[in-house]
Amino acid sequence: MKRRIFNQNLRISQLGKSGRIEDAIKIFSRMSQKNTVTYNSMITAYAKNGRVTDARTIFDKMPRKNLVSWNTMISGYLHNNKVDEAYDLFVKMPERDLFSWTLIITCYTRNGKLEKAKQLLDSLPCNYKKEAACWNAMIAGYAKEGRYDEAKSLFDEMPNKDLVSWNSMLKGHIQNGEMRLALQFFDEMLERDVVSWNLMIDGFVEQGDLDFAWEYFKKIPEPNVVSWVTMLSGFAKNGKILEARKLFDQMPTRNVVSWNAMISAYVQSCQIDEASNLFEEMPERDPVSWTIMINGHVRVGKLDEARKILEKMPYKNVAAQTAMISGYVQYNKMDEARQIFNEIDTRDVVSWNTMIAGYTQCRRMDEAVHLSRKMVMKDTVSWNIMITAYAQMGRMDRALEIFEEMGEKNLVSWNSLISGFTLNGLYLDALKWFMLMVHDGNKPDQSAFACGLSSCAIIAALQVGRQLHHLVVKSGFPNDLFICNALITMYCKCGRIPEAELLFKGIDHADIVSWNSLIGGYALNGCGKEALQLFQEMALEGVVPDQVTFISILSACSHAGFTDQGLELFKGMTEVYGMELLAEHYACVVDLLGRVGRLDEAFEIIKGMKTKANAGVWGALLSACRTHRNLELGKLAAQKLLEFEPDKTSNYVLLSNMHAEAGRWSEVQEVRSSMKDISAGKQPGCSWIEFRNQVYTFLSYDTSWPGAAQICGTLQTLTAQMRNIVCLYENSIQEF
């Protein structure tokens, strides 16, 4: 009987470990006789499958708890990131051993609560003070947060170092990207084991130093499976699939992880057939194997195949189902994604986040918000997703609320907020929060700088732009092409061509965006000659212009009055470059011809368009007609333009002014009244103010108010004052 219970206990543990929780439950509930170990095993099985509340139910119901039961339950909380629950048990438990202490300290270090962890370490009972385990957990915690000095002083202070201590310190160096220090430390280590060597290989792989990784791999006295797999995946990450396969074939022993690593290598290089072959061949599969295969098929766009694999998977887990969800999300199939999401029995943070981010990407905001409200345990990623969602809905008020209420923020949180402001045209806010981010001790990355600089460009905030330029240099990004291009655009938009030119000259390998930025800058600032010259230089360098280049160069010609060169280039687009013409290109040419009064030619070009005309094309013709007083063509252009933009009052104003200039007052009246019809039907945007409990509404061009002249006068004064405030605000931003 005892033998039987022992075997069944073992079986529960195995099933729990391999994700087959339902089978474990079956055995557990069928057992007529259970001992304490049975309950303990079941607690672990539940906890390992994310069902920590079920684990707790077992813990509460079990007849006799021993010390291991308490520790096991705490361990369950540890692996499910439930610190408070773990600590509650730790306090309540009748006696504690070294395991209990190590577990609770690890709980806090894994969640970044290092001060509390240190407190616990300091209150360690004397008999455990000399043991290494708790110290090691603490050192690993410091290392993970990049607090290297504290890790080091603990390491020096601890009474009995063991191999794990040395390896924890070594890992600290490696996690900080300090391979030089790691090398030195590694050389000084009194003893090393295979883990030490594996850490070094991993560090080199992370840095992209494959040669060093390989050199160290060859030097390992007794490499184990982990060493082989680390090296294999190092090759895979750097696209060296053949070398990876060679290692796989040479490995003396292979386990599931080795197979998974090799399959993943093929998936990373999109060789799905090779991956499938290995998947069929492998002796045993675990949930990871299935997940890799699902992801692999998603990567090559075979969603149905991926789904078939998921259906065939014997014991589905959250990761596999989430891989499928993210596949559906990538192809905008939200309903299918939702179906999978609904089938998950224990949803974790990642699955919720994937689903909510999916709704956000597909612009199904109501569903995103709804689902987010239902989510209980949100992490930083969850909050970041919601900041983006609200920003896309134009609700920066909500986005900001979330940002201020959320606990721990990361760089993505800041970037989401800042790009939200930019997206919604709140450029000053974007810059203000950029500076607050820096002030808060964060290092802005590429995308933060891109947002900040484009905000500066749009509002032509040269001084803040320069400030950002300094920060770029200080942050170690002076040679980043992406940022350089953003800087060039910023300087151009602020009218500082020399600075832009200087930056452009400093670039090692300019890409098409760099060339386009400067050519566009020349165009914007009316430097037609320079634009054409740069365009020629670009051709000499062998850089092929793209559609954006032509928009810039055509508009440069237009602004500078280089009509014939412009026409020549326009012809060349199809004849020389075989390029597809966009409506924007036509708009440029219409503008080019229109400016010099060649209205009929412009009209002919529009009539011969292969792509559909847009508002830009007709708008260009209309304003040319106004300049050159061609009322007939102008009327036609206006009519077409209003088909595209029936709500835009400025178009009506333009047309009515044309009539007025020609002295055709009845037509002026006609346009005005059609404008009124449109406005009446469209519910024009009205403004309102509240004054002494009374709401007053008013429309633009509304002069029916008593004292309208006085109101307008006051308004002008206010506008001037606001301009001053904006200037002051800009200055204050710089003071950070």
Next chain:
DNA sequence: ATAGGGTTAG
């Protein structure tokens, strides 16, 4: 059966 350092997945 439970802890501290190294490999494959969402």
